[in-house]
Amino acid sequence: MALRSNLKILTTCMLAVRRPVVLENSCSTHRKYIRTYTPNLTVQRTADLNSFVARTHTCGELCSAHVGQEVALYGWLQYQRHDLFVVLRDFHGLTQVILPQDEKCSQLRKMLSEASLESVVVVKGTVIRRPPGQDNPRMSTGEIEVLAKEAHILNTCKKLPFEIKDAVKKTEALRMQYRYLDIRSGQLQSNLRLRSKIVMKMREYLCNLHGFVDVETPTLFKRTPGGAKEFVVPTREPGKFYSLPQSPQQFKQLLIIGGLDRYFQIARCYRDEGSKPDRQPEFTQVDIEMSFVDQAGIQSLVEGMLRFSWPEEKGPLQAPFPVMSYADAMSSYGVDKPDTRFEMKIQDVTSQFREVQLGYVQETLRKPHGCVKAICIPGGAKFIKRKELDSMQELVKQQYNQEVVPVILRADSSWKSPLEKFLSAKLKESLTEAMEAKSEDILLFAAGEHIRACSALGKLRLDAAAQLEEYGVPLRDPTAFHFLWVVDFPLFLPKEDNELELESAHHPFTAPHPEDTALLHTDPAKVRSQHYDLVLNGSEVGGGSIRIHNSNLQRWVLQDVLKEDVSLLSHLLEALQSGAPPHGGIALGLDRLIAIIVGAPSIRDVIAFPKSFRGRDLMSNAPDMVSAEDLQQYHIQVIPPCTESSGK
Amino acid sequence: MALRSNLKILTTCMLAVRRPVVLENSCSTHRKYIRTYTPNLTVQRTADLNSFVARTHTCGELCSAHVGQEVALYGWLQYQRHDLFVVLRDFHGLTQVILPQDEKCSQLRKMLSEASLESVVVVKGTVIRRPPGQDNPRMSTGEIEVLAKEAHILNTCKKLPFEIKDAVKKTEALRMQYRYLDIRSGQLQSNLRLRSKIVMKMREYLCNLHGFVDVETPTLFKRTPGGAKEFVVPTREPGKFYSLPQSPQQFKQLLIIGGLDRYFQIARCYRDEGSKPDRQPEFTQVDIEMSFVDQAGIQSLVEGMLRFSWPEEKGPLQAPFPVMSYADAMSSYGVDKPDTRFEMKIQDVTSQFREVQLGYVQETLRKPHGCVKAICIPGGAKFIKRKELDSMQELVKQQYNQEVVPVILRADSSWKSPLEKFLSAKLKESLTEAMEAKSEDILLFAAGEHIRACSALGKLRLDAAAQLEEYGVPLRDPTAFHFLWVVDFPLFLPKEDNELELESAHHPFTAPHPEDTALLHTDPAKVRSQHYDLVLNGSEVGGGSIRIHNSNLQRWVLQDVLKEDVSLLSHLLEALQSGAPPHGGIALGLDRLIAIIVGAPSIRDVIAFPKSFRGRDLMSNAPDMVSAEDLQQYHIQVIPPCTESSGK
Incomplete structure (x- = not known):
């Protein structure tokens, strides 16, 4: 007994x-x-x-x-x-x-x-x-x-190298080396099975309920302009390479031009980013494209699909999802993928600082887009130590070149801050009130160029939330799923290495916002796009757009704005002249979406055989050497690094 | 009006x-x-x-x-x-x-x-x-x-370069260059939509009715032993390459060892065969694997799936499908994928020829597996000209090194043949009767080694059928779908370049036939396997097997029979020691299956963006050049063919 x-x-x-x-x-x-x-x-x-x-x-x-x-x-x-x-x-x-x-x-x-x-x-x-x-x-x-x-x-x-019990701790490297044993664990079985189930429901929604056609597109293709992150595949034709595409973007547009009307594919995509944490060299997206659709149409399609495929045990999903403009997301959250599960929004306190006699504040406010922004970390003084505050300040200085000044509200609500002596009691009171700050809160102030100041505070907002949660302060409900559409992105952004030139904010096929067409030739940097991102709990889980269907506009964007070699896309430009319907679509990152749904810390937990962050398969030891003889049929040879003329 | x-x-x-x-x-x-x-x-x-x-x-x-x-x-x-x-x-x-x-x-x-x-x-x-x-x-x-x-x-x-009407003839090259216009054609729209529909039904059958789990497996993997047809993908690690696998074989076995029980995937596969007609460098298979299953289990699963997903307009599908042993297929049809839509089977007439005083016949019958085989082409004399008969004989001489002697039965049933004078009237009569030949039929006789003679006649059987059909003789019902299981293949075959060594008839993971285990160590060439092929109208549309689940047996096959470097598969051998259940599966060639269902002459007609038979995308002009600079990050350089030490 x-x-x-x-x-x-x-x-x-x-x-x-x-x-x-x-x-x-x-x-x-x-x-x-x-x-x-x-x-x-x-x-x-x-x-x-x-x-x-x-x-x-x-x-x-x-x-x-x-x-x-x-x-x-x-x-x-x-x-x-x-x-x-x-x-x-x-x-x-x-x-x-x-x-x-x-x-x-x-x-x-x-x-x-x-x-x-x-x-x-x-x-x-x-x-x-x-x-x-x-x-x-x-x-x-x-x-x-x-x-x-x-x-x-x-x-x-x-x-066995480890027991088949979820409770038994093992390193991720060991789990990946013996992936077939790890798959026996309850957690991984559950993740893979739920993934299969959700994808099946998505297919039923698209195919059976809404007449979408599942079309497989090639993964052996040719380089796209600017496709620096595309793996190449040598062929038996000397000097000729296929490329593994980052998405079926061109193919899905061509299918729509081919009159297919409603396309979808659970598509394998490839991106060579070298070593990046929680990125995989191959990943999967739910790829969708429709003719004669607008932004609202794609949005309700995706909302319907997610509601339909949403696991019952995760509770019902409310739709429509909230919509936020890129400008609002940047102002309030300092990021284009706001985590709206908690507040701590960025507030504008520029007007309050207009009269403050601080040299660098005044200097900032004289510059274009100069402003003062702030966030309030509720109860921060109780949990965030001076040292941690210092390293937060240091981080954004490094990452955004942005100074941030903290204010600690003492138990008696008095300010402890380098700012303290420069501000009048009235101003301090008005700021405390505007920020709805209470004793033992921390305020962080940033004076600077709008996007930079907001980005820095947006980063600190997330870091502070993580720190508070580490101390047990419940900020983000782990069972909550906050979907959000972010819209009205800029069509172009200044290039990082040369601010005078523009590059596509997303990709060159994105259509401009209809209200901004007048600006296209006069001030392209100000044109908003018809791009939309789907954000879930602060992660981007999808992005799409209404596409350019006018060949002349597409050529102008590629050639005159982006200075690309249009000959690489001549087939697409010709296709746009051949009766291309207006169209748009979206791609959802399936790995990330499933990871968030199951609450997995990494997309590796929802992929059967993931690569390590260095792109290795620890089980089979891929990638591996290939003999010079085998490479010969592809007319290539390996150059040992020491003989290369320039570094990596 | x-x-x-x-x-x-x-x-x-x-x-x-x-x-x-x-x-x-x-x-x-x-x-x-x-x-x-x-x-x-x-x-x-x-x-x-x-x-x-x-x-x-x-x-x-x-x-x-x-x-x-x-x-x-x-x-x-x-x-x-x-x-x-x-x-x-x-x-x-x-x-x-x-x-x-x-x-x-x-x-x-x-x-x-x-x-x-x-x-x-x-x-x-x-x-x-x-x-x-x-x-x-x-x-x-x-x-x-x-x-x-x-x-x-x-x-x-x-x-446009051509009108969007199915009736308008255009070359395939033009259709492929303007694929987006070709997709507007009724035929291609219909093919792609039917493909999507059939695949969706297969998924419903597997996932919703039988609890299969759809698992995506990597396409960036490492070379498999003997993987000469695998594309390689250079990485940023000097000298290290991924391989694009020809099938998810290893992964699906590892998933089963991981306790997944029922796996399926509509899997993209890759094979670099250079230029081959009606082959594609990337293709799709319906990939299935199960634990605790036997041959009959997989067969009824596949029959059920095909019946469930079969397009209503193609008429009902009868199951179970007929089963034929490899030996019977070779004897009766001269090929391991018999087209059973028509008769003209190969018959053995060895006994009738035993007493015939013809030197080469007697010489043949003295050799191991020597025999005389024959087929009867009904009404052949009416349609197949002397010249055509000559080139048929020439073809099998070239291709199989096999002599074939024709007999034309004249209207009065007398023989016109080089054989005529060597055979007695009684023997001729008995042969005519055995072959059920009538006046104006053609008989083809082949004396030789069993497999060679059968293969030659099997080839001529198909060629003759095609010729008769060209003249309007209805032989194969174009609306008929004859599925057939071919079973009991040999486990190993002599290597083409060295008959003393063995290679896997299919792949090294195939389990031996349980009745033949005693022969494994004594006479491996005689061992039958638990491999099964699914044949439709004379095309192989699927193949699978019960796998080896015993690590020692797998090592023995790889190392001692096949002389492979087992270190490349050490992860699989180790997995087999870690509680691997008995398992088996199958892969159906989706492109070929759909092409036969829709009656398309080529798999290119059921693929949205196929490559030409030289592996080119005629629309975008892939594959393409990649700059030496871009290749440098992959530590490779192109060797122009003229500087290569050996030819292709």
């Missing part, structure tokens, strides 16, 4: 972490029940998980309704307790298997109790009710156990 | 070719109707094609039920008749638009009648009944026309 109780605790613990794997209410009487998805959609039976195989049930579905049935279970040995019982695991759950104690079953007992854990076995036996008081309500099969009659070891398991 | 009649004929013609584009019964009263897919599946509304856009209807859906309604249509100008009417086209159909003849509409009339064909327009107007007798029953909108009230040209169209 003591043993049984121990097991009960053990399986309860395991179930607590394995829970997400359970696909549905798994008692087979439930499995036959007809479920309505949404009022106007489909009536659908749950999937049959035992079709085409010899098992009668999964390890997660037996319940008291099955008592007396002869069953065959296939699974992994998760736990052994002397020669009394074992626990069998599969993707669906756990089942307790009782070993018969009579002499003629000694062989079977020995085999199952001595096999190594994680061995693969088949057990045939009878479902029996657990003894009274032994039910485990937290285990899907907790009402029953299976009395073994026959068993076979299908494959043994050697000693 | 004459004009109206002309148009009726014209649109009838257009509709005849555009028909396949029509997605469903398109009268909107029909669109609301609830349709049952299959008894135990889903009840589903047809897709809403007008959601998210400003059009009220597509160009293919208006009918008399809409008379009196104000509508907005968006489409392409397909046809103009003076300033009387125009025809508007979209992906869904055609609608006739009547131009109002009153003076105040002269502007609208002028605009629509003078715009270039294929211009993109929006027309708003009223649906009216066609005048009595003017209905066009072959046009989905043939009961009505739209009286225009307002119209705008959204984009004009320049003169």
